[in-house]
Amino acid sequence: MNADTNTAASVLSAQALEGRDRAGEGENVTESAKSKNDVPLETSIPGTPLESILCTEELQRQLAEARTRLAEEEQSLERSETDLAEAQKLSHTGSWHLNVSTREVVWSRELFAIFGFDPDKTKPSYSLHVERIHPEDRHRVEHDRWVAIRQKRDFEVEYRLLIPGGSIKHVHEIGHCLVSQSGDIEYIGTVMDITERKKAEAALRASEQVARGQVEALVQSLDALATAPALDQFILHMLGAMGRLLGSQWVAVWLWLVDGATDSLVLRAAVRQGNSHLDASEHPFVKDPLFWKEDAGLQQLFFTGVPIPHEAVDTDPRIPTALRAYFRSQGTHKILRLPTLVGGKVKGFITICHAQRPPYQSPEIELAQALAHQAMLAIQSGQAARLEERNRVARDIHDTLAQGLTAIVVHLQAADDASAKGLKKDAQKHLQIARDLARQSLIEARRSVHALRPQALETTSFWDALKGMIMQSTAGTALHTRFQIRGHPRELSPLWQQNLLHIGQEALTNTLKYAHAGRFEVRLNFNKNEIRLELEDDGEGFSVADRHGGFGLIGMRERVEQMGGTLTVTSSREEGTKVTVVARYMG
Secondary structure (H helix, E strand, C coil): CCHHHHHHHHHHHHHHHHHHHHHHCCCCHHHHHHHHCCCCHHHHCCCCHHHHHHHHHHHHHHHHHHHHHHHHHHHHHHHHHHHHHHHHHHHCEEEEEEECCCCEEEECHHHHHHHCCCCCCCCCCHHHHHHHECHHHHHHHHHHHHHHHHCCCCEEEEEEEECCCCCEEEEEEEEEEEECCCCCEEEEEEEEECHHHHHHHHHHHHHHHHHHHHHHHHHHHHHHHHHCCCHHHHHHHHHHHHHHHCCCCEEEEEEEEEECCCCEEEEEEEEEHHHCCCCCCCCHHHHCCCHHHHCHHHHHHHHHCCCEEECCCCCCCCCCHHHHHHHHHCCCCEEEEEEEEECCEEEEEEEEEECCCCCCCHHHHHHHHHHHHHHHHHHHCCHHHHHHHHHHHHHHHHHHHHHHHHHHHHHHHHHHHHHHCCCHHHHHHHHHHHHHHHHHHHHHHHHHHCCCCCCHHHHCCHHHHHHHHHHHHHCCCCCEEEEEEEECCCCCCHHHHHHHHHHHHHHHHHHHHHHCCCEEEEEEEECCCEEEEEEEECCCCCCHHHHCCCHHHHHHHHHHHHCCCEEEEEECCCCCEEEEEEEECCC
16 A cells, blocks of 8 residues: 555545544534545545446446347247257158268257157167168168268168068158368258158059059950950950959959849859869859858848958958858959849849959949949840840940040040159149049949930030030140030930030040040031031041041941931041031921
């Protein structure tokens, strides 16, 4: 302490004592101090406790602000981490980090979930990741990864994970290479669970396979129906078509009818795959024609009138023991039973036997039932009536199923093209249209069997039905359509409407199948005394002389003759085709 400081301290102590004494006398100490020293104490004496207090308060304020900012940053970081975790969970995408030299890895929480590990009980490691890869994919994935690491480049790979318990996941992994200035290699990447996408693609493929199988079976049946073979040959062909329709592992197809007089079963026809010999002598229904009444599955079929699938013959309690043993001896483990109807009543059934196959699907069952109706129609018709009826059915089936199938093929091809380009939504759209067309074609086939007019004409006019059919068949294709109607529309008879609709369908079918056209026009003129329908495309055309015997043109002529009209077909190579129908009004 220096002299000035000692002096100041002494003065301060003396003043303090003096002030205490004067306080007792009621004097003002502050005024006395001011009179002796005009400079305030707090500025005249540096380093006093008051200055220290002020400095401490400023530091505390700054420290409090720093703590507040740190807390806000921590909260922001927590929110970012939470948002990232939620985003990964929603997208089923996990992230990872790998130090190549140390093999140390870091996984996000979602990656633990994808791999099937508990993040609170598992320490992540590269070896754990590899162990989860499906054994059939492991070598390929490891090879692709380490080739990329050696070349210090990014990689992308798809593979399967085998989760304990047997479940399988499909994942898509991307790795990005990071090389430091010192040459250390690290990777960051993502693993996305694409299992649901893979399942959707496999639905897509299954639907397309079923649709193509339906097309093939119906085309074969249509050919057999149009050529009018002998009755027994036609029935065997239909039974074989049903077997092929439902898969390559079919064993045999049986057609049984009920004898109304004795209530016993009669074997009408049977076919074995490869047309090999089928010995039916040991079949329980052949040995005892009344044994079928002990079959609970058949009782259900006769009562409901709907198809009955038996997915496991060996364990299905509805099948009698003796029949189960016979099926087993023939290598049959699955069967589908279809009712055969006459006048809405079950008069028999068809049994399709399989060794193994996936579960029966509704579209397959529906198509097989339609073929069963055709077989039953051939059986129940008399010889003369059958010829006329089969000609009608052949014509109607051609005008509905064959033409519908052409549109189905067009949309299946469009689905293939869209799928190849990665346009999944467009592919799904074309497949849905194909499924709708197949469903409508089957409905129309059943209506043809019962000689009913097309369903489209039940709720709308011929013109609107024709436009709707053409627009649905060509939706999403390169074929542009145009419609024109002139004159005052007149009420047409149901037969005329049906014939004109089918003629329009046949013309469109030929355009889609053969013409490679870019334009299809439909013109309908209601003149004073006659109706005129023109259907024209700008396609490749053909020689009319070469097509005079085609089933489609024959059907067109027959329909126009029923109307008392005339049919004109003009076409030439590279000049397109025009079909004209003219018919005078009746009455």
